Amino acid sequence: MCGRKTLTKDKLEIIANYLVEQWEEDFVWKPSFNIAPTHITPILLHDQVRKIKPMRWGLIPHWADDMKIGNKMINARSETLTEKRTFSNLLKQRRCVVISDGYYEWKIEKKIKRPYYIHYADNSFLSMAGLWSTWINQAGEKINSYTVITTLPQEEISHIHNRMPAILSGKDIEKWLNCETSLDIALELLKPIEQKLKYYPVSIFVNSPMNNSIKCIQLMNDKELSLL
DNA sequence: CCAGACGTTGTT
DNA sequence: GTCTGG
DNA sequence: CCAGACGTTGTT
DNA sequence: GTCTGG
Numbered sequence: 220m221c222g223r224k225t226l227t228k229d230k231l232e233i234i235a236n237y238l239v240e241q242w243e244e245d246f247v248w249k250p251s252f253n254i255a256p257t258h259i260t261p262i263l264l265h266d267q268v269r270k271i272k273p274m275r276w277g278l279i280p281h282w283a284d285d286m287k288i289g290n291k292m293i294n295a296r297s298e299t300l301t302e303k304r305t306f307s308n309l310l311k312q313r314r315c316v317v318i319s320d321g322y323y324e325w326k327i328e329k330k331i332k333r334p335y336y337i338h339y340a341d342n343s344f345l346s347m348a349g350l351w352s353t354w355i356n357q358a359g360e361k362i363n364s365y366t367v368i369t370t371l372p373q374e375e376i377s378h379i380h381n382r383m384p385a386i387l388s389g390k391d392i393e394k395w396l397n398c399e400t401s402l403d404i405a406l407e408l409l410k411p412i413e414q415k416l417k418y419y420p421v422s423i424f425v426n427s428p429m430n431n432s433i434k435c436i437q438l439m440n441d442k443e444l445s446l447l
Numbered sequence: 448c449c450a451g452a453c454g455t456t457g458t459t
Numbered sequence: 460g461t462c463t464g465g
Numbered sequence: 466c467c468a469g470a471c472g473t474t475g476t477t
Numbered sequence: 478g479t480c481t482g483g
């Protein structure tokens with residue numbers, strides 16, 4: 220699955236990489252090494268133009284009467300998207316790309332949880348397929364939120380975890396975002412990617428969502444390595 | 448018809 | 460054990 | 466995802 | 478809001 224990730228790129232890099240035409244006014248993005256559920260991150264949409272909107276991680280369905288439900292909606296299984304009421308209605312018009320440049324998985328090793336950082340070898344952008352929704356709170360404010368779609372992991376990283384985010388690259392990004400794309404074709408994009416990902420164990424520093432520095436993605440130290 | 452759920456993951 | 464908050 | 470709380474009453 | 482279960 221995917222319950223923690225990074226986006227260490229800044230606004231200008233995001234705009235350049237995704238050919239963003241519109242960045243939501245007043246949204247200030249600060250790069251993060253430790254994005255946890257509930258955090259607000261830039262999300263890419265294609266609504267007339269390519270635009271970035273700030274959204275909260277953990278999808279809050281429009282019918283929810285409490286935003287807490289978002290805690291349980293951080294991921295959506297690609298295999299069952301069309302069967303689940305909460306997600307199926309979003310598939311047609313509410314597809315988005317969750318912008319990141321790596322994510323964390325925890326592997327149980329000898330009863331301890333070891334975080335691994337998974338990323339492209341060149342640390343380039345990693346585009347996750349997502350769905351989003353708008354929820355209106357009691358004060359009448361609109362809150363946009365998203366979920367990351369998961370799929371089977373690539374062989375190379377399946378020993379770490381049995382799920383991975385659905386990753387898009389190249390022309391698939393536009394296909395996923397474009398509402399003209401038929402549902403069948405869009406769903407076809409949610410398969411494990413061909414491109415290989417790199418991974419390495421990191422310090423448990425990343426475990427606490429309060430910690431956010433380059434230490435999160437540094438290789439675990441010698442003392443921790445010796446415990447492996 | 449109304450009531451009640453609506454989700455994923457990991458672990459046991 | 461389970462839920463909430465980050 | 467992990468970490469940390471999980472409760473009420475009365476008093477300050 | 479919409480679907481499932483009763």
